[in-house]
Amino acid sequence: xxxxxxxxxxxxxxxxxxxxxxxxxxxxxxxxxxxxxxxxxxxxxxxxxxxxxxxxxxxxxxxxxxxxxxxxxxxxxxxxxxxxxxxxxxxxxxxxxxxxxxxxxxxxxxxxx
Amino acid sequence: xxxxxxxxxxxxxxxxxxxxxxxxxxxxxxxxxxxxxxxxxxxxxxxxxxxxxxxxxxxxxxxxxxxxxxxxxxxxxxxxxxxxxxxxxxxxxxxxxxxxxxxxxxxxxxxx
Numbered sequence: 001x002x003x004x005x006x007x008x009x010x011x012x013x014x015x016x017x018x019x020x021x022x023x024x025x026x027x028x029x030x031x032x033x034x035x036x037x038x039x040x041x042x043x044x045x046x047x048x049x050x051x052x053x054x055x056x057x058x059x060x061x062x063x064x065x066x067x068x069x070x071x072x073x074x075x076x077x078x079x080x081x082x083x084x085x086x087x088x089x090x091x092x093x094x095x096x097x098x099x100x101x102x103x104x105x106x107x108x109x110x111x112x113x
Numbered sequence: 114x115x116x117x118x119x120x121x122x123x124x125x126x127x128x129x130x131x132x133x134x135x136x137x138x139x140x141x142x143x144x145x146x147x148x149x150x151x152x153x154x155x156x157x158x159x160x161x162x163x164x165x166x167x168x169x170x171x172x173x174x175x176x177x178x179x180x181x182x183x184x185x186x187x188x189x190x191x192x193x194x195x196x197x198x199x200x201x202x203x204x205x206x207x208x209x210x211x212x213x214x215x216x217x218x219x220x221x222x223x224x225x
Contacts, residue, residue, distance in 0.1 A: 033212075040122075040218075041217055042202055042204075042217045043157070043202070044215070045212050048212065059212070059214075090156050090157070092156070099162075100145055100146075100147035100159070100162050100204060100206050101147070101159045102149075102157070104158070106154075106156050107155070107156055
């Protein structure tokens, strides 16, 4: 099992550009989520999904879109990148909503110039 | 507001000593808490969890203590090793169970 796979690992964007961070898991987990991590801060939840076809907003959803067309994939889209979106992004999955045992990917470091 | 926080941003311990990392929470209705370890350049890794109907839970070299009276939990690491050097986060699962709220993290540094 590969676990949770995120691509790309590094990305540099210019302000206003759009891009998609990919996330895939091979554990058949129902729950998937995206977090961002800024220096000296904990992780903040952007969006999450409790199953295919279902998504919901987290703590900091503005400027991001998600979709969940399959159980395996949960891409995160930046519609018009801003410098404030410079961060490290983590995708995570779990068996269900009632467990705190999240499996995280290795992260995607995004810089917006 | 409801929050999960940490007392100390950095903890330095001698190899072989025990480490204690603290965390405070403010939502008295919180009923599930989790500790994560994050090594440099990696994603967080689950360590141990505890539900509010328990005061203590033990794992391999780790113990989590929950004091609901003062809304405090701690992570104890026995015989700390260099491989324990990392940032440790406590997290709280909200009542709906759909979201984890993370604290700011404590960096544990192990001196040889």
